[in-house]
Structures are given as C-alpha cells and as structure tokens.
Amino acid sequence: MKTVTALVEARVAASPEAIAIVDDTGVTTYGELNRRAEEIAACLVARDVGRGSLVAVRIGRSAAMVATWLGVLKTAAAYLPLDGSYPEARQRFMLADSGAEPVLDGAEPQIGLDATAARVEPDDLACVIYTSGSTGLPKGVMIEHRSLAGTLEWYADATGLSPGDRVGQTAASGFDVAGCEIWSALAAGAELHVAPESVRKAPEELCQWAAERRLDVLYMVTPLAQLAVENGWLDRAPPRVLTTGGERLTVTPPPGARYRLLNMYGPAETAVVATCAEVTPGSEAPPPIGHPIAGATALVLDAAGLPVAPGVPGELYIGGAGVGRGYLGRPTLTAKRFLTRAGERVYRTGDLVRRRIDGQLEYVGRADDQVKIRGFRVELGEVEAHLRAHPDVSDAAAAVWTPARGHSRLAGYAVGLFDPLEVRRWLARRLPAHMVPAVIVPMAGLPLTPNQKLDRAALPDPARLPDTAALTDPGERVLAADWREACGVVVRGPGDSLAELGADSLDLILVRARVAARTRAPVPADLLTLTQPLSEQAALLAALPSLEAAATCGRQAP
Incomplete structure (x- = not known):
C-alpha cells in the first residue's frame, strides 16, 4: 500500500525542475515545493509534532497551502484544512472539537533545520475533513493515507494524467475534492494551476481561464458544470476531461463534444470518490453515478440489510480501501455509520440508489434529511438548530428546493416576530455561506403530520409565496x-x-x-x-x- 507522501516524493525525485504549481504568486517547481515542505516539517518536528498529531492549516488556496499540507504529512501527522471564509465561530468550534494544534497560517519561519524523516505508513491519518452534522454540530471525517492514495491513483488513471499535464485547482480548501485535485496532479507529475478566487465560482469565467491555461483536466462542482455544458462555454478550448460531482447531474454533453465528462459520486467518508460514470455525449439525462471505482465495492440493501433486485431502490453501502477511519472523537456515530456487511467494513451512505440493467448505479434520493448545496453536504438539522438559537425565533425548519435549472437552494422557515434579513445576517456570522438559507419564511406555525412530526413536504414553496415587496415601478x-x-x-x-x-x-x-x-x-x-x-x-x-x-x-x- 502507498502513501500520499511517497507518491509525491517519487515525482520530486524524478523531475525536481518540472513545474508543480502555478498560482497568483508565480511558478513553483517540484524541487522548490519539496524544499519548502521540508522546512515546514522541520519547524513542526521542533514543536513535537509527529504521528498522532493533527495540525490545522488556515492558508488560502495557493502553493503555500500545498507546501504546508505536504510538510505536515512529512512528519506523519495529519492536516485539518480551515477555510478562512468560514465564520470565526465555526472555525473556533472545529479547532476546539478536533484539538488540532498548532494552527499554521503561512507565517512559519524558515529556520534552516533539517527534519528527521518520518516513516509514513499507509494506515497513518492523512487529513480530517469537517462536514455538516445532523445533531447541529459539524463532525470531522478521518481519512488515512491508504484510502486517499487509492483514490488518487484511480483518478489519475481515469483522467489519463501524465507528467506535464495541466490540472485545475478549483475546490475550496475545506472541501474534500481539493485534496483529490491537488494530490492526484502532484502524484502524476502534472502541473497544478490554482484558479483565482475571482473566477472559480463563475462558470463562464472559469471556462475562459481554463482555456487560457490550456488545462487538460478540470473539476467543476455540479451546478457550475451544468451551466458550462448547457451554454457551450467549454467548446472553444475544452479540457481533455471535465470531472464533476457533489449534486445530481441532469445534463449530458452535446453530440460531438470534444471533452470527456466524468460524473463522480462519493461522500467524504469514502475518500472523495466511490463510484463514477463516463457520460456519453447526447445520451439520455440524468446520467447514472456509474460503477464502483478500482478498490471500491457497492452494496444496495433494503431496510433489513438484504440485497435488492436490479431496478429496486435500496440504500447504498460503500466498501473497499477508500472507506475512512470514522468520525473524530465520535465513537457512537462511527459505530452507527461504519458497519460490517457481507464480511467487509462498509460506510452506510444514507443515499438511495437503484442498480440498472447495465450494472450502473442510478441516484434516487436520500433516506434522511441530508441535502447537497453547491456540492457541500448540509444536514438540515444543523441549519434548524442554528435557526432555533436566534433569540426571536421560537421554532424553525429547513428544506431544500430548486427554483431554476437544478440549482438547489436552502429555505428556512421560522416562527416568531423577527426581521428575515436580520436573521439571515445573524446566521451568516455562524454558518458557512452554503448553509445560510437563501430565504427565511415567517410562519405562524410549522405544519405537522398526524403523528405530530414536522411535515417537511407541506412547507410552502418560497417561489410561490405572495410578493410583499413595496415596488411601484x-x-x-x-x-x-x-x-x-x-x-x-x-x-x-x-x-x-x-x-x-x-x-x-x-x-x-x-x-x-x-x-x-x-x-x-x-x-x-x-x-x-x-x-x-x-x-x-x-x-x-x-x-x-x-x-x-x-x-x-x-x-x-x-
């Protein structure tokens, strides 16, 4: 079994002068990247960081961030990416919950020490990725080197990555896909091109930037990829491969498209990608989520834990090398979601799928209240807990709806006397942007089922609410x-x-x-x-x- 550090260091040894990263500050070679990572590792070793340590990294998407992540890994420690755009309260919670220390912000001195090379093992922890939690608090997913390295090798093979290829880096640092983009490129000896913040969330501008950089492989989260495909923004100078994931894909490339489109599926708990389908241009939409990737397995089971027949919806359980270690500091939750089925350790996804006649998996929906917004996992329970915490809100609910073209949005429903805009601002100081409802709907009371539970299906569609704006023009x-x-x-x-x-x-x-x-x-x-x-x-x-x-x-x- 391989490790992330071994994969990258092999490329450093093979081509130290090759370009590794291109960002706003310039060009970084593989040799320069490795030297900077070793300096950071030396600083960390001097502070007693090593195997079993968790180091928080709060650096914007750049060569400096990658060098810091690599430096942490060289000590046999794991890194916790802290997205600086998250509210301070959420960052403080992640640090307190994880116990990560130190917190690296890019200001580590170059002290000239030589780090004692740590032997990194496949079962060492590589990173911790925080996701939304149904209890109202986010939870940290622990991913080992063996899991992540397997995904990287599959990704390189699926996209045909080779030395000198150009790969885009568009995902936010706290998103699990960022690790796949970064480490797969460096493990293959490719050039990693970091998209500026000003373009990475705008599909038309991102496609133009990718064309100017002549990228070979580009990842776009599903809503952006759909707009790019529908509007032909990739046609002028398409990448060789466009990869996407995070939400249900509802479009296919037009006949004759000059790029391959890979529709990837995978929770953070399964090292980014668990299944994948290559979408045939001009084929019927929506595309499937495909077959398990190399080293992964997929079980589709009913409520009793028994396999279902092809075409029958069931819950998806993912097994294989990509399954993570569990949730940091949450043994009860780990035991609930990481199980043994058919003689192997699997992750219970909560996603409902059906197996088609051709063997590919087709996404059906969720078995719980988890949703995806801009590719990020959102537990409605966490949004509702924060809404209820507002001093003027006595009860609350949250739901997802799609006002246009497959673009999922969050809606909040609150009981009380409050200013909806003020409530949104209050939430924005506590939650990441993708978890703040686009609209807060005042309610006299929440709809209930005969069993006195929330009737989420009866919540009003925000797009159909009467317009209360005082507009005369x-x-x-x-x-x-x-x-x-x-x-x-x-x-x-x-x-x-x-x-x-x-x-x-x-x-x-x-x-x-x-x-x-x-x-x-x-x-x-x-x-x-x-x-x-x-x-x-x-x-x-x-x-x-x-x-x-x-x-x-x-x-x-x-």
Missing part, C-alpha cells in the same frame, strides 16, 4: 420576479441587492439567463453585478436598446 416588479424565479431570493424593496439577499456569482448568471430568456434579447455579461440595488439593475436593463426593442415588439404582438 413595473420594471422593478418584473425584475424582482426574475430574481425570485432564478435564485429564490425575496425582494423587500427597490434598495435590495442580490448580494445582501444571499445570492452569489452563480445566481447572477441565472438571473441574467432568465432576463435574456424572457426578453429574447442578450444581456451583456458585465452589465449586472451582485451589489447593484434592484432599482439600478432595472434602470440599466430598461436602457438597453436590445431590451427596449424586445419590449416594444412584445407590446405590438397580437
């Missing part, structure tokens, strides 16, 4: 409807902006697309921004000659 009213239909935000007045209502760059693209579809006229990409008030956006759109003409034609139509 016809153009503003129409645009407010576009905002709601495209990304689920509810306008309260002409001074509201998309950014203030919780929308992001992907939502702005959806708004622009909806306006263009409604008016049958193009909307310049740089015309609208997230920070513009509704009134300003409406005025800019009204002044566009193409939209004026479209509106005139519409009035003259019989």
Whole structure:
C-alpha cells in the first residue's frame, strides 16, 4: 500500500525542475515545493509534532497551502484544512472539537533545520475533513493515507494524467475534492494551476481561464458544470476531461463534444470518490453515478440489510480501501455509520440508489434529511438548530428546493416576530455561506403530520409565496420576479441587492439567463453585478436598446 507522501516524493525525485504549481504568486517547481515542505516539517518536528498529531492549516488556496499540507504529512501527522471564509465561530468550534494544534497560517519561519524523516505508513491519518452534522454540530471525517492514495491513483488513471499535464485547482480548501485535485496532479507529475478566487465560482469565467491555461483536466462542482455544458462555454478550448460531482447531474454533453465528462459520486467518508460514470455525449439525462471505482465495492440493501433486485431502490453501502477511519472523537456515530456487511467494513451512505440493467448505479434520493448545496453536504438539522438559537425565533425548519435549472437552494422557515434579513445576517456570522438559507419564511406555525412530526413536504414553496415587496415601478416588479424565479431570493424593496439577499456569482448568471430568456434579447455579461440595488439593475436593463426593442415588439404582438 502507498502513501500520499511517497507518491509525491517519487515525482520530486524524478523531475525536481518540472513545474508543480502555478498560482497568483508565480511558478513553483517540484524541487522548490519539496524544499519548502521540508522546512515546514522541520519547524513542526521542533514543536513535537509527529504521528498522532493533527495540525490545522488556515492558508488560502495557493502553493503555500500545498507546501504546508505536504510538510505536515512529512512528519506523519495529519492536516485539518480551515477555510478562512468560514465564520470565526465555526472555525473556533472545529479547532476546539478536533484539538488540532498548532494552527499554521503561512507565517512559519524558515529556520534552516533539517527534519528527521518520518516513516509514513499507509494506515497513518492523512487529513480530517469537517462536514455538516445532523445533531447541529459539524463532525470531522478521518481519512488515512491508504484510502486517499487509492483514490488518487484511480483518478489519475481515469483522467489519463501524465507528467506535464495541466490540472485545475478549483475546490475550496475545506472541501474534500481539493485534496483529490491537488494530490492526484502532484502524484502524476502534472502541473497544478490554482484558479483565482475571482473566477472559480463563475462558470463562464472559469471556462475562459481554463482555456487560457490550456488545462487538460478540470473539476467543476455540479451546478457550475451544468451551466458550462448547457451554454457551450467549454467548446472553444475544452479540457481533455471535465470531472464533476457533489449534486445530481441532469445534463449530458452535446453530440460531438470534444471533452470527456466524468460524473463522480462519493461522500467524504469514502475518500472523495466511490463510484463514477463516463457520460456519453447526447445520451439520455440524468446520467447514472456509474460503477464502483478500482478498490471500491457497492452494496444496495433494503431496510433489513438484504440485497435488492436490479431496478429496486435500496440504500447504498460503500466498501473497499477508500472507506475512512470514522468520525473524530465520535465513537457512537462511527459505530452507527461504519458497519460490517457481507464480511467487509462498509460506510452506510444514507443515499438511495437503484442498480440498472447495465450494472450502473442510478441516484434516487436520500433516506434522511441530508441535502447537497453547491456540492457541500448540509444536514438540515444543523441549519434548524442554528435557526432555533436566534433569540426571536421560537421554532424553525429547513428544506431544500430548486427554483431554476437544478440549482438547489436552502429555505428556512421560522416562527416568531423577527426581521428575515436580520436573521439571515445573524446566521451568516455562524454558518458557512452554503448553509445560510437563501430565504427565511415567517410562519405562524410549522405544519405537522398526524403523528405530530414536522411535515417537511407541506412547507410552502418560497417561489410561490405572495410578493410583499413595496415596488411601484413595473420594471422593478418584473425584475424582482426574475430574481425570485432564478435564485429564490425575496425582494423587500427597490434598495435590495442580490448580494445582501444571499445570492452569489452563480445566481447572477441565472438571473441574467432568465432576463435574456424572457426578453429574447442578450444581456451583456458585465452589465449586472451582485451589489447593484434592484432599482439600478432595472434602470440599466430598461436602457438597453436590445431590451427596449424586445419590449416594444412584445407590446405590438397580437
């Protein structure tokens, strides 16, 4: 069995002068990356860091972050990525819950010490990735070297990675996919190109950046990948392989597409990827999640733990080398989710799938209240716990809905006397952006089943709620409807902006697309921004000659 460090160090020895990483600061060779990692390892060893230690790393996506992760691994310790965009309260919880120390922020001195080379073993812990928790608190998933190394080798083989290839790095540092992007590229001797923050969440700009960098392999989280495929943004200079995952894929490449599309599935508990399907251009959507990757197994079982027949939905259990060690400091939860079935250790995913006639797995849904938002796992129970903690909220619920084009959104439902916008701001100080509901719906009471449990299916669709905004301008009213239909935000007045209502760059693209579809006229990409008030956006759109003409034609139509 191999380790992540052994895979990377083999490439360092083979081609120390080859380019390893390209980021905003410049170019880093494999030799330079290794020397910096060894300096960091020396600093850590001097602080008694070694096997069994967990080191928190809070550095933005860059060559410095990768060198620090590698330096931690060289001591036989594990790294805990801390995303600096997360609220301080959540970062403090992750540090207290994990006991990780020290916290590296990129300011480690180059003290010139030589670290005593630690022998890293396959069953050593490589990293801890925090995910949303159903109890209201996030939990840390422990991944060993053997699990991650197996995924890296599969990924390199599936994408055809070889020395000199160019690989994009787009995932957030706290997202498990980031490790797959980074270590698979370096283990293959490829160049890792770090996408700037300004483009990594905007699919059109990201595709343009990838074309300029002539990338061979690019990962895009599902909502971004869907927009890129649908709009042909990859066609000018496509990567050899586009990989995606995180949510249900609902599109396929057009016939004749010049790139391969791999639809990957896998919880963090199974080292990023557990199954994969290559999507045939022009095939019927939605695509399946495929077959288990090399070294993985998949069981589809009923409520009694017995295999189901092909075509019958059942719960997916993943086995094989990729299954993680469990949850950090949570033995009871580990015992509940990491089980033994058919003589092997498996992870109970909670995902419902069915096995097709061709043997591929097809995603059906969830057996619990877990959802995916922008590829991140979100436990509705954690969102609800934070909503109930607000001093003006007496009861709360959360749900997911899809206002447009497969873009999942969170909705919060709260009982009490409160300002919905203030509640959103309050949540934003405590939860990552992907866990803050796009809209908070005031409720007199929550709908209940005859058994007095929450009837989540009876919660009102936010897109169908009556408009309470005091808008008198016809153009503003129409645009407010576009905002709601495209990304689920509810306008309260002409001074509201998309950014203030919780929308992001992907939502702005959806708004622009909806306006263009409604008016049958193009909307310049740089015309609208997230920070513009509704009134300003409406005025800019009204002044566009193409939209004026479209509106005139519409009035003259019989």
